[in-house]
Amino acid sequence: MATKSKQTHFRRADTAPPLPTDTVGFILYCLKRFRRLIFLMLLLETGQAAGGILVPYAIKALMDNVYSQVGAEFSWEAFKQPLLLLVGLNVAEILFSRSSGAVLIIIGPRIRQRTSRLLYAYLQQHAPRYFANHFAGSLAHRISETAQSVNHTAWSVLFDFWPISVTFTVSVILLLNVHTGLGGFVAGWVFLYVATSYWLATRCQPYAQNYAATRSLVNGKIVDAVTNMLNAKLFARLAHEREYLDGFLETEVREGQRTFWYMERVRWFQFTAAALLKIGTIAYALMLWRQAEIGVGDFAMSTGLALLIIGDARNLTRRFLEFFEYVGNVANGIDTIVKPHEIVDVSHAKPLQVTQGRIEFRDVCFAYEPGRPVFENLNVVIEPGQRVGLVGFSGSGKSTFVSLILRNFEPQSGCILIDGQDVCQMTQDSLHQQVSLIPQDPSLFHRSLQENIAYGRPWANDEQIREAARLAHADAFIDAMPDGYDSLVGERGVKLSGGQRQRIAIARVMLKDAPILILDEATSSLDSVTEKTIQENLDRVMGRKTVIAIAHRLSTIAHLDRILVFDQGRIVEDGSHEALLAQKGFYHRLWAMQAGGFLPEEQEWRPSDEE
Template identity: 80%
Template sequence: MSKDAKNPDFQRAATAPALPAHTVGFIWYCLRRFRGMILLMMAMEAGQAAGGILVPYAIKALMDAVAAHPAGATLWEAFKQPLLLLIGLNLAEILFSRASGALLIVMGPRLRQRTSQLLYAYLQQHSPRYFANHFAGSLAHRVSETAMSVNHTTWSVLFDFWPIAITFMVSIVLLLQVHTGLGGFVAGWVFLYVVSSYWMATRCQPYAQNYAAVRSLVNGKIVDTVTNMLNVKLFARLDYEREYLEGVLEDEVREGRRTFWYMERVRWFQFIAAAVLKIGTIGYALQLWNSGEIGVGDFAMSTGLALLIIGDARNLTRRFLEFFEYVGNVANGVETIVKPHEIIDKPDAQPLKVGAGRIEFRNVCFAYETGRPVFDNLSVTIEPGQRVGLVGYSGSGKSTFVSLILRNYEPQSGQILIDGQDILQTTQDSLHRQVSLIPQEPSLFHRSLKENIAYGRLRASDAEIQAATRLAHADAFIEAMPDAYEALVGERGVKLSGGQRQRIAIARVLLKDAPILILDEATSSLDSLTEKTIQENLDRVMGVKTVIAVAHRLSTIAHLDRILVFDQGRIVEDGNHERLLAEKGFYYRLWSMQAGGFLPDRQV
């Protein structure tokens, strides 16, 4: 566990990178490994900008040489120095710019890679509650968008603002050397233009954000409609969906026009400001030349510098706007991902060592929300090797019981012990290595069947993988597929049926072979014959494992050693199937009111 230096209450997992929770600090954290390269790029960009802006100075030297050209002198003798200066400046501009470009090629992909790695490493340590509250696709997009925006923010500073600053500074210095008044005029123009561009960019930012939000909404509506196109056709709602989308598209048009009209006002400002600089500089320089205060070369240089300044400054407002957008994207990513970790290992956490597999809840109190307790001083012990079923209405506490064992949540008080070890004092990785879960709705990686099954034990041999698939009754459909074990299953396993996905999940857990096994309606998607076969295989492999089975279909747990009956966060009955039926209590009523083998959602 680690704390943020500026906020001691900000806790993060010890293995997570110490990412700052504020935008500037986060960007610098990502960049600090590249400090030397960034300084070198700044030097290259300064050299390139200086080379470009000093060209008018070389032109001035040429003009002065023309004015002082002695009769009979050769061209090379007269113009040697200014020509060499002009050639040198152009070569310097080319070499510095391309050297900077080469550094960008080396650093750019690495910077994005590092930012993505840091965000993903931090994201991994969030709790299941965090992932339940965020869309997976949104989080993945946020990681990618933040990494890209860190790059763009850096490039904006290095390749936009820094060279422009060099251009302005060198130009003002050169003009001050020509004439203090002329240099002061351009310096004042630069100051007012930069401040005005920054102000207009901040004013334009809400327009741009609203326009981006509406575009995102339109995109979401289109994706939603395309995803549900089958429903659209089945209900004959093609016209309705077009009209529905038309309304959102009108919002996009309206926001787009507001943004573009504001940008048009900005362009009016830019063109007027450029005209002021050009006319003002040329007029002022012409007046100074006429009065003999500057030469022809100075006049030519002043005009050239004014044009170069205008060329660099014209898109400054747009660059500011893009910069704010990139920084905003980074801020959104930091705000979304760099939050305190809810569940972390203690500083002195030890690996969990499971020998027998005894599970004990000792005075456990837990609530998802303050004032709405699920468990209040719950105490129960599951003996080593015992096979226990959990039954009860929806919301009675069965899933919470399992989630607490898996440490998806942590109790507010009390202890959960496995073989006498408080799981809050052990590492989460070691706990999850010792506990297997077969969920009701298993999710698979978009990888091959072999990779999905071997996820239970990465170094498993082909023979071990095939043995697990046979026990899970998955070998027949796998071998019937064209690519067999190398077949890709699609995102979240969409290319497989529900029953096939469940059998793959069972095979994966059988391969893991953890001493504690949790089943959450593990065979609910299977037909009766397959379920019976797999259940027999599971019974054989369970051996001395401690097994907890959550069931809505009571027939699937009737053969277990023990059944815990939950009601409103309490265990109201405890015993085997025959004993509980004989008592004719809560479990008896559940058994009697099963419809089609399933429990109703609530008591009737």
């Protein structure tokens, strides 16, 4: 009942794949498309393992014939069938194993591709809050690690545990046919060895996990130190950084030694158990032969089977450890990525239709955390085509206001309407198609400049792309680059300066041409001359769009139709620049106290303070 209740309340976007949240279910879901080929591989591995373990049986037949030929005239005819059996088993082993390898080549990369695709498709549907709480590199690594571990988990079962099971089973059956006591002795050894190996692997798992976690920590410390190498040089702290890193490296050594000493004890068990099987099987078989209960061939087969069993069993504990590690990696990937989606489209959500661009907040209550409200019953209307500036100190609610429009978060009560349509009842894709955002710190794809500019309108032609770049004053530096519009910008656009990235972001939004435009200090990284020119072009492009501009530099929004002044989640003043200055209130004080054209981070007075 508890599992059913949990699944009932598990929110998942309709467009996300229905990934199971349990490890075994997830692995089977990733593999189910290839189940016929996997079953074929299972049959081929069975044939390969059986062919290998039956070789001692063919040698038994040869030895029996050799013994029977002692003192008699030699005849090749007596050896024909055993030799054919020996050749046939070796050929079968080769054909089965290489056929299985061929199937592996076909489906191995496909399984990894499918797992990566499923996890990425699921990851895409998480809300911005999720990505704010996770490093992008860590998520990318987790997808890759999980996909690889799904493959390794499947291969461990197919190529390790299943063939070993076949080997043990066939060996015991052959020995039971030779002598019940001999077969029972080997069966008992196999059972005790497998059970003990599994138990030792579970005991060793915490050591291996701690060692892996320590290696990961040390790797992170090295990355941090390398990233900040310039700071270490500037502060003459190179020796300190070496000493600091040595402490973590010493911890890694200690954890490694603890793990390896435990593994050494495991190897003592493996070698001792192997010796007991070899000596026990040979001694028991020799005793049976002396008592004439088994023949020479049976003795040879028993010895050969014992050696083959030992060869397969010797690394069984290590295989168990690797298997647990792979399963643990998959479980970590599920725990990280396959979480409930915070924001999902309602069933039968409709596409947003923007004909005018009227935005209304109606009794909106919102809090990031319970008990700490940002907005309480917020009501405000932005008329179609209005250009509205949002001002206020950090934490006053400006960015939250915009995030709610973009549906990066959802209000706890109330609604946000665009042209009378509740955005929470519309599809997220249609909302984002109708709203453009120029962020303060834009991020670009590591693709060409042309692809980045045309991202919101991929069908745009070269002329339209170049016109958008010209309006954003990006055409000059693009033309100066060796590859022009085909130039790659680097990860997140690191090959460009802050001002260049901002101009590409402006060009991208100009080309998208959505009816609602949001600017978050969109020209803060530009020089004043370029800013003035781009601002004029923006004003022309705005046309009759509904525009919302967050400003920390009040001069950039003074020309807008209307200004909303935020303070602690409330709109304390609302009007044009001139009207607000005439009121001699909150906005007037903000305007008067600007330092270097920017607002200070915090206020030292309240609107109710006396002048």
